[in-house]
């Protein structure tokens with residue numbers, strides 16, 4: 001679990017901002033956090049500030065029983081909602097809002113954290129809006145999303161938005177610490193959303209194996225078509241899942257954009273872009289890679 005020391009390291013600017021907000025007692029009733037990098041940890045930090053038994057100058061201690069229960073997800077007045085499958089059901093939000101207003105009238109504080117809030121059904125979002133517009137005095141909603149462009153405008157206009165930038169260098173260093181070479185660590189970090197995701201990527205052997213193949217593919221694309229075809233065949237056998245194939249496209253684009261010695265860099269980048277689009281409209285991974293080599 002990430003503590004406040006880590007928040008200061010992972011999001012130094014935002015951590016300062018929120019410390020100021022808490023210390024001047026200006027916490028809003030509804031926030032939208034865009035970007036995955038330590039945003040859930042910041043949401044928990046804000047939640048702790050509402051319940052901590054040992055506040056230090058308005059900031060949560062992180063050590064008392066309540067702070068630890070919140071960190072463990074076991075504190076009943078801090079509720080975390082996340083999608084089941086691809087959607088957050090309307091009933092889930094409605095039920096939570098019912099409990100919410102009940103306790104609000106009783107004067108107890110409540111914090112409601114919704115992960116991947118762009119996956120709320122529009123009806124769910126509407127139930128939530130009613131609450132955001134007439135907040136109970138001591139209740140708070142923190143919405144999390146990887147990308148606020150996907151969030152309904154009605155929600156965005158009624159929340160205060162904070163963006164959580166990815167700290168690429170920290171991810172690169174974490175991958176290097178696990179034994180990856182600089183250029184491979186860089187590629188892993190570029191596609192990782194956060195530390196948890198990076199760890200997953202590093203443990204997925206076929207993705208790790210795909211890195212040198214992508215690196216060679218980009219070189220052979222320029223110098224040797226026969227070898228490039230070989231690379232296509234290897235990638236197609238190795239990367240069978242959609243999400244893995246998506247990462248391969250990102251790597252190819254990154255590698256091409258960095259290869260400044262390639263005189264056809266822009267054309268090749270354009271080919272990757274078009275191949276990626278074709279793949280998104282359901283042409284097979286192998287076919288679009290072959291198209292890149294031929295064209």
Ligand SMILES: [Zn+2]
Nearest residue numbers: 052061064067
């Ligand atoms: Zn505490």
